[in-house]
Amino acid sequence: MKTLWIYEMKKIWQRRMVWICLVFSIMLVLITVGGPLLGSYYVKGEKLGSNYEIFLQDKAYQKALDGRAIDDMLLSEMQEAYSNVPFEDEKYSLTEAYQKYARLYSAIYHYVRQVTGLAGVELVAWQGGAADLQRMRLMKMEKSWEELLLSDREKDYWRAAEACLKEPMVFRYAEGYSVLFSAAYTIGALVLFMVAICLSGVFPQEHGRKTDQMILCCKWGRGKLYMAKCGAGILSALGMSASLVLTAVIVALGLYGTEGYDAAFQQIYVGNSHPITVGEAVLITYLMILLVGVFMGALVMMFSEIFHSSMGALSIAIGIILLPMFFSMPEEYRLLSQLWSYLPGDFVAGWSCFSMQTVVIAGKVFLPWQVVPVLYMMLGLLFAWVTGRRFLNYQVRGR
Amino acid sequence: MELVIDRVSKQYKNKIAVDRISLKLEKGIYGLLGANGAGKTTLMRMLCGILTPTSGTISYDGIDVSEEEYRAVLGYLPQDFGYYPDFTGKDFLLYMAALKGIGKSEARKKVKELLELVSLTDVAKKKIKTYSGGMKQRLGIAQALLNDPQILILDEPTAGLDPKERVRFRNLIAQLGKDNIVILSTHIVSDIDRIADRILMMNGGSLVFDGTREDITGDLEEFYLQEFGEGEVE
Numbered sequence: 001m002k003t004l005w006i007y008e009m010k011k012i013w014q015r016r017m018v019w020i021c022l023v024f025s026i027m028l029v030l031i032t033v034g035g036p037l038l039g040s041y042y043v044k045g046e047k048l049g050s051n052y053e054i055f056l057q058d059k060a061y062q063k064a065l066d067g068r069a070i071d072d073m074l075l076s077e078m079q080e081a082y083s084n085v086p087f088e089d090e091k092y093s094l095t096e097a098y099q100k101y102a103r104l105y106s107a108i109y110h111y112v113r114q115v116t117g118l119a120g121v122e123l124v125a126w127q128g129g130a131a132d133l134q135r136m137r138l139m140k141m142e143k144s145w146e147e148l149l150l151s152d153r154e155k156d157y158w159r160a161a162e163a164c165l166k167e168p169m170v171f172r173y174a175e176g177y178s179v180l181f182s183a184a185y186t187i188g189a190l191v192l193f194m195v196a197i198c199l200s201g202v203f204p205q206e207h208g209r210k211t212d213q214m215i216l217c218c219k220w221g222r223g224k225l226y227m228a229k230c231g232a233g234i235l236s237a238l239g240m241s242a243s244l245v246l247t248a249v250i251v252a253l254g255l256y257g258t259e260g261y262d263a264a265f266q267q268i269y270v271g272n273s274h275p276i277t278v279g280e281a282v283l284i285t286y287l288m289i290l291l292v293g294v295f296m297g298a299l300v301m302m303f304s305e306i307f308h309s310s311m312g313a314l315s316i317a318i319g320i321i322l323l324p325m326f327f328s329m330p331e332e333y334r335l336l337s338q339l340w341s342y343l344p345g346d347f348v349a350g351w352s353c354f355s356m357q358t359v360v361i362a363g364k365v366f367l368p369w370q371v372v373p374v375l376y377m378m379l380g381l382l383f384a385w386v387t388g389r390r391f392l393n394y395q396v397r398g399r
Numbered sequence: 400m401e402l403v404i405d406r407v408s409k410q411y412k413n414k415i416a417v418d419r420i421s422l423k424l425e426k427g428i429y430g431l432l433g434a435n436g437a438g439k440t441t442l443m444r445m446l447c448g449i450l451t452p453t454s455g456t457i458s459y460d461g462i463d464v465s466e467e468e469y470r471a472v473l474g475y476l477p478q479d480f481g482y483y484p485d486f487t488g489k490d491f492l493l494y495m496a497a498l499k500g501i502g503k504s505e506a507r508k509k510v511k512e513l514l515e516l517v518s519l520t521d522v523a524k525k526k527i528k529t530y531s532g533g534m535k536q537r538l539g540i541a542q543a544l545l546n547d548p549q550i551l552i553l554d555e556p557t558a559g560l561d562p563k564e565r566v567r568f569r570n571l572i573a574q575l576g577k578d579n580i581v582i583l584s585t586h587i588v589s590d591i592d593r594i595a596d597r598i599l600m601m602n603g604g605s606l607v608f609d610g611t612r613e614d615i616t617g618d619l620e621e622f623y624l625q626e627f628g629e630g631e632v633e
Contacts, residue, residue: 003497210481218498
């Protein structure tokens, strides 16, 4: 069995296409994660500096605020610093007032801006304090829960989750995790495309090369070979997904720093009530990407054996990946929109993975990243059964 | 040792590819002749368990064709032999040995023996895509023999072999036929003429002749043409 599995792995990894895809995808991951540090930053055509210099400066400023609670004192410091900024000037970020005073607080400014919806002079003139900020965020969350058509049980769950959040929120420098969280959608899509392309030939190659007639009449050419093929396919999907995920994690944490694992998730995703840290959110997201990669492997292998064609399987798989990227399901169709967000192409995004639409079973609330692995596992077993039926009962005819 | 083919038929929509064939095969060499579309390959595929008969049964010493035990004693060389271009000849045989349930050390020994037998030892570590047609065919023959099959089914085994190799291979089949059931389909009538213990002729899916060389007076090819008129010997 082990020998068969090794040869099946060899068949997958010997294909030049697999290595081309892997190298290309890793390059895209490097660009996605490290790209923002390349080149220069311009404001209305005027160069502010290189992106790397700007990053280093912002990092230093954010580190200076690291560990400080976003309380009344920090809010007023930020407002005071920003009060010097001439917002009427389109190039205000180039002014000394901004660079010297305000920029230090830009992370806090942007957080408050997201919660209050205010900007510029309006934000500077805002009279509220940390408690108001918290109240406004809660109101925003309540409105969001209404829009998401959450049940009373779900709303109670999220209210309880909100109550667990530390107030006032403590600001942490967490750029590495923030970049990883933002890049998850792109990396997830790359994983899906790569797995679909590389595994669409696992079964059809036997038919295309006419090796099926020899292998199927061997002692272990049915049950054990099928298991070896599935095992090799799933492990390859996991390997491909892990390569991209590890590249992203190493590069992001290497470039931007590992600090901030325990920052509140709301620091990078204001409109979310999950009581977890930024590091935990990234961990869950990337584990979901690995899961989605494996699921796509099972799905594409099933279609490839149904159609006996890698192109047919690839077309269907790419359709499934792209569908949620081009079309969104209105939230007023609660069940449909929830199921839509579970599609592989959508679930790799943070907003789906941490959606507040949950599944309530016997009064217990299950979150998307708890439901989807079970759902995918069940569907994966179904796909494996269908693939097995097709492969084991394959009839060699024609030719 | 008895391979029983009991009223086996294969029908595709309104076309009968194999029509109620019944045979009892014991050890020996069986030469299968028939024109294109006579049903030889369909029958061979059913004997290998890779095509399910529409009706009838195939069993070897009471073991049904669909069982793993049956496949364990089977060796098959299809007419259009498929391979993995990026595998070396040795890797291919080791892979096939694993599929046939042969243990690692035994597989290595057997592969070495067979590579020598089919004169591929020198190119064993080269990728199959670099092999000539004849070399690929010899590799196909080697894989069919890996598990010392008690039932050996060979569809056009000498295609692509040079005359010297063909004679060598014919002698090998003759040897194997002494202790095993060998079913051989070839368009080279002289191959069957020389080594087959029993000759089977198919036409339109039916078995139209089942006898020994002694039952046929004169030249086999002429006999075939007499039996089937304009039919192309395959």
